Amino acid sequence: MELRHVDYSYGASQRQITDFTATVPESQILTIIGPNGAGKSTLLKLLMGTLPPEHGQVLVDNQPVAQLSKRQRATKIALVSQQHQVYDEMTVGEVVKTGRLPFHSLLATIPDEEIRPFLTQVHLEELIHRPLQSLSGGQQQRVWLAAALAQEPQYLFLDEPTTYLDIRYQQDLMSLIKELNRTQKITIVLILHDINQAFKISDWIWLIKQGRLVAADEPVKLLDAQLLSTTFGLKVEIVTVPDYGPYIVQLSD
């Protein structure tokens, strides 16, 4: 999956993404980081094909993503957002079944057996008949992850999936994502707010600012206080924490 010289703007004046060229490393964990308004979510939408690029191309398997049908796209790319809304009571099973929609005719009834493996992958198989709302935030996010996995995607996108989770659930989710990537070779594209989380989990990082790619490299090579300071527009120090490793501290005035 790659972007070639992609431009995108909201309206006439506001350029969101400028001449963006980069390749998503296959079967790895890529995290996009950058300050607020840098264009991270826009970039994700361009990659998913839900926004059409103004100029340039977004390619999936060497094919423009725009040329894929919605269904084809749904079996290649799945998304987990920071927060999911439902309009009525749904059971865990019902939510996960929505991930199977691309594989069935519109009128089909999807059997429970079909989705059990995906619930097992997120360690929630016993909760299949439980109402979604009775679950904790961390468990709910895992249900949405199972629904995304049910699409059997090549690419799994997660847009700040840990925002509304407390710290323990954040770590649970992150290790689950890592596990999925290692065992199933799914390419993961993450947007993360927590820069240390990003450096810890990723194989590859895109550092972006004002819609432009500042750097794309392995995390160790981006541990540069000067680079991070200029990108985020505030003073950054990198300290070494025993038994953890380098830790990025953002210093406010």
Next chain:
Amino acid sequence: MTKESIAYSLVCVFILITTIISLMVGTTFISVQQLWQVFSAQRPDLLATVLDFRLPRIVAALIAGGMLASAGALSQAVFRNRLADPTILGVTSAGELMMLLGGMILPAFGLQKFMLALIGGVIAFALLANRQTMQHPYQLIIVGVALNLTFTGLQQLFTKGINVGNNIGFNGLTWSTVWVLLISGCIGLVAVLLLAPWANDLKLPDDQLATVGVPVLAMRLGLLALVIYLSADVTSAVGTLPFIGIIVPNIARRIVGYDYQTLLPFSMLSGGWLLLVIDTIGRTVILPSEISAAVLLAVIGGPFLVYLVQREGFHGITSR
């Protein structure tokens, strides 16, 4: 047995018992024994009462109740709003208005009432469904109620307040009307069962549905067309029957849960049963006169709606 299968069995038993009672009661009381004789062709004197007066009415009540309850449940799924019912939203009164106007200015043609009610329903939904009302549940209900009052007012205006109306209801139903309702109604109900998975899918927001590649708009319009079909069909045969589409699905949710594939069939059965109970009471309680099902439903449905909205734990109009 699961809770659902007990609920299904109970409602089927209720339907059977109520049907028998409904065949028995009326101006002439017919005992169970006499009923048996009628059906084994030993009582030709009672045959007309049972087969030509009571039975068509019972069949019409069962099918119309099932159709209205399904229309209510589906419309709640489409609008993501627990109170969205075609009778509250003005869909059926628009149908009645069209039937009245069409009857005045158009020459009679086949399926006239049904076609006119259908047009009315489409007009009402066209006025009702827009971005604003989809996003603000209370606005949908308020606009719907306003449309309902407007259409009802226009009907009164054109009839100068006298109810010459479409002169329909359960009283005096004949087999010719009931057969049409039964066949068209069964077609509609089969469609409801087939499209039930869409109602479940629409519990997710549109952008989420788009990422799994389903045609959200087509699904929503398809279900809406079915709602209009069901409402128009019932309205053209027996007039507007308020509140069934709200009472039944909302109680059914508490009994069999929120999965539309279970909820819709259960709503059909309970809707049919409820309307049969109401109509049977209405036609027997002040013999030899009768109270129309629409009036009785309004008397029960109004307070139920108040209860529903004010109940503790009612998460606004949308469920979440």
